[in-house]
Amino acid sequence: MERMTRIGRVAIVGGIHGNELTGAYLVKKFEQFPELIQRPSFETLALFGNPQAFAVGRRYIDKDLNRCFGSQDLDNPTLANYEECRAKTLYQILGTNGQFPADLIVDLHSTTANMGLTLILGNNHPFNLRLAAYLSSINPLVRVYSCGVSGYSNIVLRSLCQLSFSIEVGPVAQGVLQADFFRKTEELIHAILDYLEVYNQEKTTQSDRTLTLYQYVGVIDYPRNEHGELQAMIHPQLQGKDYEPLHPGDPLFLTFDDRAIAYEGESVVYPIFINEAAYYEKGIAMCLTEKYQLTV
Amino acid sequence: MERMTRIGRVAIVGGIHGNELTGAYLVKKFEQFPELIQRPSFETLALFGNPQAFAVGRRYIDKDLNRCFGSQDLDNPTLANYEECRAKTLYQILGTNGQFPADLIVDLHSTTANMGLTLILGNNHPFNLRLAAYLSSINPLVRVYSCGVSGYSNIVLRSLCQLSFSIEVGPVAQGVLQADFFRKTEELIHAILDYLEVYNQEKTTQSDRTLTLYQYVGVIDYPRNEHGELQAMIHPQLQGKDYEPLHPGDPLFLTFDDRAIAYEGESVVYPIFINEAAYYEKGIAMCLTEKYQLTV
Numbered sequence: 257m258e259r260m261t262r263i264g265r266v267a268i269v270g271g272i273h274g275n276e277l278t279g280a281y282l283v284k285k286f287e288q289f290p291e292l293i294q295r296p297s298f299e300t301l302a303l304f305g306n307p308q309a310f311a312v313g314r315r316y317i318d319k320d321l322n323r324c325f326g327s328q329d330l331d332n333p334t335l336a337n338y339e340e341c342r343a344k345t346l347y348q349i350l351g352t353n354g355q356f357p358a359d360l361i362v363d364l365h366s367t368t369a370n371m372g373l374t375l376i377l378g379n380n381h382p383f384n385l386r387l388a389a390y391l392s393s394i395n396p397l398v399r400v401y402s403c404g405v406s407g408y409s410n411i412v413l414r415s416l417c418q419l420s421f422s423i424e425v426g427p428v429a430q431g432v433l434q435a436d437f438f439r440k441t442e443e444l445i446h447a448i449l450d451y452l453e454v455y456n457q458e459k460t461t462q463s464d465r466t467l468t469l470y471q472y473v474g475v476i477d478y479p480r481n482e483h484g485e486l487q488a489m490i491h492p493q494l495q496g497k498d499y500e501p502l503h504p505g506d507p508l509f510l511t512f513d514d515r516a517i518a519y520e521g522e523s524v525v526y527p528i529f530i531n532e533a534a535y536y537e538k539g540i541a542m543c544l545t546e547k548y549q550l551t552v
Numbered sequence: 553m554e555r556m557t558r559i560g561r562v563a564i565v566g567g568i569h570g571n572e573l574t575g576a577y578l579v580k581k582f583e584q585f586p587e588l589i590q591r592p593s594f595e596t597l598a599l600f601g602n603p604q605a606f607a608v609g610r611r612y613i614d615k616d617l618n619r620c621f622g623s624q625d626l627d628n629p630t631l632a633n634y635e636e637c638r639a640k641t642l643y644q645i646l647g648t649n650g651q652f653p654a655d656l657i658v659d660l661h662s663t664t665a666n667m668g669l670t671l672i673l674g675n676n677h678p679f680n681l682r683l684a685a686y687l688s689s690i691n692p693l694v695r696v697y698s699c700g701v702s703g704y705s706n707i708v709l710r711s712l713c714q715l716s717f718s719i720e721v722g723p724v725a726q727g728v729l730q731a732d733f734f735r736k737t738e739e740l741i742h743a744i745l746d747y748l749e750v751y752n753q754e755k756t757t758q759s760d761r762t763l764t765l766y767q768y769v770g771v772i773d774y775p776r777n778e779h780g781e782l783q784a785m786i787h788p789q790l791q792g793k794d795y796e797p798l799h800p801g802d803p804l805f806l807t808f809d810d811r812a813i814a815y816e817g818e819s820v821v822y823p824i825f826i827n828e829a830a831y832y833e834k835g836i837a838m839c840l841t842e843k844y845q846l847t848v
Contacts, residue, residue: 285808368727429723430726432725432829435791439788485580486729489731495731495732533727533728
């Protein structure tokens with residue numbers, strides 16, 4: 257790949273969703289001990305996403321903050337609820353003309369789905385793919401999901417700069433801080449910062465350039481009645497089976513009177529975000545991906 | 553035990569907490585198919601606890617509904633927020649002079665802690681203990697917790713009548729419906745209703761009269777700073793170890809800079825509700841119990 261200029265500023269953001277405590281408390285730790293995330297060749301800023309929602313233990317106050325970063329919305333003065341204002345503030349800090357114009361943003365999230373340590377890439381920039389290949393080569397829990405074509409990649413925080421991604425860890429309940437995920441996420445952040453340091457020093461000697469990438473292809477909602485009420489739940493055979501193959505005819509849902517509903521697609525897919533609590537209101541029972549082996 | 557009069561009316565209540573979906577959807581199912589919970593010798597009513605909180609996916613709107621059933625509060629006309637009003641409505645239905653004065657209430661809850669299928673008894677009435685002994689004899693996942701002396705047993709829904717208990721199932725995240733717990737809870741409800749039917753017909757032939765009972769002895773809060781902010785999390789060795797013995801000196805918490813904090817009690821206890829999401833705001837990291845073997 258073409259040599260880019262070096263990384264000068266990195267932002268680590270947590271608590272964009274106020275009830276995802278892993279990232280929220282990691283950022284609080286980094287705010288208290290900023291030396292932990294400093295490296296010789298670049299600056300790192302830890303930034304808390306949604307303090308008001310965190311204070312009341314909710315995902316958001318008025319609106320999902322991680323859907324407020326569309327460029328038109330950031331420029332629209334009539335959008336003025338709490339998260340719309342907060343998105344503008346974060347943009348004033350991290351955006352191109354901001355106080356700390358970030359070259360790379362790491363956005364920390366957690367999920368009730370069995371996602372392990374997932375990197376979510378908003379685009380397939382070669383730099384992102386190589387970083388992802390490196391991280392999955394050193395940690396078998398790391399999965400890489402590219403959601404570039406999902407239609408919301410330009411309204412989330414990571415859309416503020418090209419070299420950026422989210423980390424989703426789970427399964428962990430909303431409103432719960434779990435020490436094992438806290439530690440694993442912190443280790444992953446240190447691995448990322450160390451990689452960036454080596455990159456800046458032009459000493460990258462990446463031997464493993466293969467990458468397993470899960471590419472977004474669509475979503476499936478729960479079966480609902482005409483009032484939008486659930487008519488079925490994730491089938492117990494599918495619960496927790498994120499990143500495993502789902503074949504046509506495999507059970508997808510179980511109705512409340514115990515009838516299985518099968519997957520009717522025509523090819524194998526790899527569901528993720530299965531039974532994510534925050535996605536019930538978004539009409540998403542799971543996201544479907546296709547699995548690719550790449551050389552990056 | 554002395555023969556009581558027979559059970560005439562049973563209430564099954566779910567969704568007292570709007571984001572505990574197992575009970576909420578079971579009650580919706582029973583409302584749709586009331587024949588499922590009917591038995592020849594008594595009437596059964598399925599009742600939804602907190603529809604407004606359920607609609608917005610939160611535990612409560614203004615106040616925890618399951619702390620609103622103190623008799624003075626129910627009689628106090630100045631208490632008028634949503635949950636305070638809703639508690640009065642439920643009391644008008646289920647209370648002694650209500651439309652459906654229940655002889656026995658089953659209150660369905662879920663928890664992010666690893667509580668399996670827990671029966672919570674508000675008192676050690678012999679009838680409750682025998683029912684609990686029966687249920688744990690037929691299902692090894694059933695645990696029995698008596699919280700009579702915890703100080704809030706007279707302000708929760710089950711305080712409305714003596715023969716009543718809560719079912720807590722977990723671990724399951726708030727805002728998530730998980731089919732395995734839905735099924736197991738439904739099976740447990742059917743076992744309870746069948747037991748009551750046999751009891752009413754005076755055909756109870758309970759062979760197993762031994763009961764393992766976990767009795768409330770206290771709570772432990774998270775280490776916090778002067779602003780009330782967490783300074784540590786549940787130690788990874790304790791996470792998920794509900795109902796297992798905790799010895800003096802065992803690790804309890806892990807600080808954010810990786811130091812273990814030990815349990816400093818003087819005797820073995822059995823922690824439960826370890827890392828329950830809803831208890832962070834209540835200042836409870838876990839409840840401590842002592843374990844007893846009873847013959848009932």
